[in-house]
């Protein structure tokens with residue numbers, strides 16, 4: 564098998580992580596549809612925060628704040644990865660090696676935030692802990708992971 568067969572692992576792990584928000588199962592598929600329809604028009608990943616604009620009946624601002632990983636967990640990850648990770652941003656941008664990815668995708672002791680460690684907000688009136696816009700952004704992050712690790716030919720636009 565070629566190495567690229569491993570690529571979807573990152574997105575899979577991220578999406579599995581999402582599905583831990585099991586109370587919101589209805590909203591997740593709708594988020595997926597939004598993402599597929601290109602409704603996520605801007606997605607910026609910065610340190611500890613992801614900001615995006617999502618088109619619904621209006622344009623909504625979505626923010627995802629990720630709390631810092633606990634020191635103990637971080638230490639253990641760093642030990643296992645011999646200092647190969649600089650930040651969560653690198654993870655989100657998919658710039659990490661496969662061995663490192665596997666370590667940080669590990670449930671509980673990995674780097675993906677648990678529901679308690681993530682703060683979600685959206686400017687839409689349908690505000691709940693997670694609305695379809697937020698779900699779309701979370702899937703967008705997963706898609707970004709996938710894209711970052713898959714070299715795409717430059718495609719002309721327009």
Ligand SMILES: [Zn+2]
Pocket residue numbers: 623685686687688689690694695696697
């Ligand atoms: Zn919303």
